[in-house]
Amino acid sequence: MQNRSLISINDYSKEEILHVLDLAGEFEQNPSRDILKDKVIATLFFEPSTRTRLSFESAVNRLGGKIIGFTDSASSSSIKGESLKDTIKTVSNYSDLIVMRHPIEGSARYASEVAMVPVINAGDGANQHPTQTLLDLYSIRKTQESLDNLNLFIVGDLKYGRTVHSLIMAMAHFNATFWFISPKDLRIPLEYKLFLDQRGLKYYEQRDISDVVSEADIIYMTRVQKERFSDPIEYERIKNAYVLKSNMLQDTRKTMKILHPLPRVSEISTDVDDSEKAYYFIQALNGVYTRQAIISLILGLKN
Amino acid sequence: MEKNIKQLLVSAIKNGTVIDHIPANNLFSVINILGLYNIDNQITFGTNLESKKHGRKAIVKISDKFFVDDEINRIALAAPEAKLNIIRNYQVDEKRKVTVPDEFSGIVKCVNPKCITNNDEVKQKFRVISKKEVSLKCHYCEKITDQEHMVFI
Numbered sequence A: 001m002q003n004r005s006l007i008s009i010n011d012y013s014k015e016e017i018l019h020v021l022d023l024a025g026e027f028e029q030n031p032s033r034d035i036l037k038d039k040v041i042a043t044l045f046f047e048p049s050t051r052t053r054l055s056f057e058s059a060v061n062r063l064g065g066k067i068i069g070f071t072d073s074a075s076s077s078s079i080k081g082e083s084l085k086d087t088i089k090t091v092s093n094y095s096d097l098i099v100m101r102h103p104i105e106g107s108a109r110y111a112s113e114v115a116m117v118p119v120i121n122a123g124d125g126a127n128q129h130p131t132q133t134l135l136d137l138y139s140i141r142k143t144q145e146s147l148d149n150l151n152l153f154i155v156g157d158l159k160y161g162r163t164v165h166s167l168i169m170a171m172a173h174f175n176a177t178f179w180f181i182s183p184k185d186l187r188i189p190l191e192y193k194l195f196l197d198q199r200g201l202k203y204y205e206q207r208d209i210s211d212v213v214s215e216a217d218i219i220y221m222t223r224v225q226k227e228r229f230s231d232p233i234e235y236e237r238i239k240n241a242y243v244l245k246s247n248m249l250q251d252t253r254k255t256m257k258i259l260h261p262l263p264r265v266s267e268i269s270t271d272v273d274d275s276e277k278a279y280y281f282i283q284a285l286n287g288v289y290t291r292q293a294i295i296s297l298i299l300g301l302k303n
Numbered sequence B: 001m002e003k004n005i006k007q008l009l010v011s012a013i014k015n016g017t018v019i020d021h022i023p024a025n026n027l028f029s030v031i032n033i034l035g036l037y038n039i040d041n042q043i044t045f046g047t048n049l050e051s052k053k054h055g056r057k058a059i060v061k062i063s064d065k066f067f068v069d070d071e072i073n074r075i076a077l078a079a080p081e082a083k084l085n086i087i088r089n090y091q092v093d094e095k096r097k098v099t100v101p102d103e104f105s106g107i108v109k110c111v112n113p114k115c116i117t118n119n120d121e122v123k124q125k126f127r128v129i130s131k132k133e134v135s136l137k138c139h140y141c142e143k144i145t146d147q148e149h150m151v152f153i
């Protein structure tokens, strides 16, 4: 994994994924170390994502590394006019690793082809966000003790949600059974169902959360955004059907955990936050350990 | 008798390649893909010809041009049923079919308007994930372009 860019969750094999998770566990035990002392990490955010940027920067800082970079917003554009290629080539000269977020899909793969240093994709439009997937897997394994043979309920926007698509690809390594719960307009795309068919994995599609949720090991909630609907009346009609409330948790498994990539809007009622089944805030913290593991593997500071 | 044969051969070529069974709609894509607008060889083509198999077809005859497989297989996306006749001294010396390549660059636009290949000077690159009903996975944005949405450059 040393010197290899991480652009898509498919860039890592099952063994490599497990290796990242093992190492993330080590960082959780002891998150502050000096192993990045001589390293400069560039964080290039061509669109704002404070949450992701802070998580990466926290990971680097706890390891003693230095950070350079920028966040481009609509008002202050430091880089506009320069091509992505030129920016990446230039920044390669100043850093040992580039963490990049960009609204254009495929931009991270392209950046990894022109950069002289490895690139970590911190989100390229609706395409991939592999460090999110790895922290999701870390959270699932930590709460369920194993990734194997789990019942995974995925709720909300399954059509456009990139975290959902990458999670499906990754969990397919571990013989998961999937329940896809979404409005009709935001159903899981056919290509993912074909992928699961090919792998011989079971999945079910539902319109309603409450029905079978007692079977769940993990409920993975996502945002249902109004902009995704061609018909606003349809959105108003269905939006409450995809909100998780504390009274729905009664018959769920004791070990069941609720995950969410955050930020949440209203899809998890705040009365769920106090339940010990709510795991989404710890999930975000796990992102720091997971990113520490990924960065140190790519820089060859850990084997 | 001899005269008859000569008449038949008026539009024939002495040496070169005849590409038959091109869907009429995709004739210009095939010309583009092979870069035929750019070469000095003598080229004749016919289009909107009756085809027993499927609708209207086009045919292209290129004198003194012999393609290597990698070159000719690029047209498989626009003309999957294309048949090649390699002509030597007015005779069909060899018949070939085209096969869809495993990977290729250029030729087709990525279906995703947000893809970097549609927003920057980055050349399209695809992996072929299905050859029967051709479907292509973009190397960059990872979206699938299927037969129905294929647009030739």
Ligand SMILES: [Zn+2]
Binding pocket: A106, B110, B111, B112, B115, B116, B117, B138, B139, B140, B141, B142, B143
């Ligand atoms: Zn693309």
